[in-house]
Amino acid sequence: MSPFRAAEAVAALLLAALLALLAGCGSRLPDSAFETRPTVTPSGGEPLRVGIVTSATSAVGGTALTGPRDGARAYFDALNARGGLDGRRIEVETCDDGGSGVGNNACVHRLLDERRVFALVATTALNYAGAPRVAEAGVPDVGGQPLTPAYDTHPHLYGIYGSLAPRTGAAPGWNGTLYGGTEVYRYFARERGARTAAVVSYNQAASAAYARLVARGLRAEGYRVVDEQVDFALPNFRAVAADLRERRVDVLFDAMDAHGNARLCEAMEALGVRVDAKVTHVQNWSSSVARDYARAPGCLRALWATGSSRNHQDTAHPAVREFREGMARAGQRELSQWQLEGWAAAMWFTDAARSCLGEGELTRACVERYLDRPEPYTARGLLLPVRFAHLARPPATRHTCLSVARWEGGRGWVSQGEMTENCATVPQLGYRP
Structure with a gap:
């Protein structure tokens, strides 16, 4: 994870820690927790299904954690309006985990085992209890917000700010220590x-x-x-x-x-x-x-x-203008930095998938090769350079x-x-x- 962003993640997690006892803990999520995003079907074959997990109705309340989801959906809507991913539309399945570990596990089961999503994008979970299952299944989780140590712990998880940690699944960071x-x-x-x-x-x-x-x-x-x-x-x-x-x-x-x-x-x-x-x-x-x-x-x-990430009001930058136009088409009146980062996460997944189509076959392994490449990713300048490594020792x-x-x-x-x-x-x- 990028250095200061690790501390920011703790700050955001405070909201859950202070109010966690108020969150719902039911074993089954209501049907309203799930949504398949309707899209226009361009020609070019079966849709590619991705999932977005968000603690939308958690004890934090309101729209505190929905920005990445809304930004990612707006990006995929704009992509589909342009013909999709080389003629293949993106179908978005969302799941509200309610901010609880039980709810998060239910979302992961629903999206991976029932809806068979190809990847997760812009995950924003207060309690990412399902992360080990995502890693075990080898499902790429692209551009998630690191509100828990999961993105510095498990393979196949790619947080929006990157990570230099080993990510073996055994412990966060380096033997349980983050930096x-x-x-x-x-x-x-x-x-x-x-x-x-x-x-x-x-x-x-x-x-x-x-x-x-x-x-x-x-x-x-x-x-x-x-x-x-x-x-x-x-x-x-x-x-x-x-x-x-x-x-x-x-x-x-x-x-x-x-x-x-x-x-x-x-x-x-x-x-x-x-x-x-x-x-x-x-x-x-x-x-x-x-x-x-x-x-x-x-x-x-x-x-x-x-x-x-680049200021969402920096309208002199072309990628920011594109983001703002997409959010306007999605009916979003108030804008936030987390929306921009959700937009960037969806772009990141799309760029990775498109690179695979250029090689002839879209596979999860190919997507992860793009994510793991040594060249940092910037989402057309929306993000500071992001990269992943597996360093044996943390840098001083x-x-x-x-x-x-x-x-x-x-x-x-x-x-x-x-x-x-x-x-x-x-x-x-x-x-x-």
């Missing part, structure tokens, strides 16, 4: 002169663990770190806001859910607390932030996002680039430099997921 880089913290120190950073978390195990990881990375980059923790049941955000002001914090990171973020920002607004940068991750990089932070304009003006340092955007009123998300040039060689810090 993340410090490029985000390096960026704000270098470009914004930030020296004092606050990390706010709940007194809850997953939240506190992620906060410790962030604080460790910040200290490795020379920051003075202000650790703040609030009670999950009765959080006193006003006290945190007052302390941020007293400690003269430059940049603010968090290990909380969206609701906690909003309440913290509202407390900061009430006390007139300002920071130079409030940093969020790819999951919250969407056009909905103006609404989410409507009662905290100070936070909104300081909001930054970082990730490994890595040269890593970063996509950065800042929210500006009236303009939305504005890219901060070219992502392929926002680069640094940073240390890799180990942690156990």
Whole structure:
């Protein structure tokens, strides 16, 4: 996995950890959990069936995790409208696993054993319990979001950010240890002169663990770190806001859910607390932030996002324009970075499949040869270069680039430099997921 994205995955997983007990755990998914995407059939033979597993109705709620699914479906719809994959349409089967391990296993069984999908694309599962079954069946899982360590554990799974781990199926990463880089913290120190950073978390195990990881990375980059923790049941955000002001914090990171973020920002607004940068991750990089932070304009003006994909508002780039046109045809009014990454995942699968048709036969083994090739993949420039390797030892340092955007009123998300040039060689810090 790309270094900082490993940490981002933990951040997204926090949402499940904080609310997991609220999720449904039934042994059988309702029929409404499954959908076959209707498509127009171009000439050229039987359709090629792919599956998309999403924790759409999980305890996280709303549309928090549906972006990759919607982006992938929009891409396949646009592909079919152009005649499909060399005249063969793509038939999309979706499954909502409800955010539970039982539901995920049910989705995997349904898609692999009953619907006989050729591959999975843009998986976004809070509990990827079915990953060992996918690996055992040798079904390529292309461009999934790494919300669990599965994409650094099992063969045949290809996360959207790549992986250098052995992926033997025995343990995540290297003997149970994953590694993340410090490029985000390096960026704000270098470009914004930030020296004092606050990390706010709940007194809850997953939240506190992620906060410790962030604080460790910040200290490795020379920051003075202000650790703040609030009670999950009765959080006193006003006290945190007052302390941020007293400690003269430059940049603010968090290990909380969206609701906690909003309440913290509202407390900061009430006390007139300002920071130079409030940093969020790819999951919250969407056009909905103006609404989410409507009662905290100070936070909104300081909001930054970082990730490994090109800003979905970078309309000067042709691949971004194509994405936005496809989402408009799909009726999507609000856009997000996860939608763009789902679109890129579908493109990645399509490019791999098309390479096989050029060789004369479409097989899963051929698709994986394309995914495993040494040349990095960029989805026409939508992704920072992605590659897979099976390194026996983790690298001590890595040269890593970063996509950065800042929210500006009236303009939305504005890219901060070219992502392929926002680069640094940073240390890799180990942690156990």
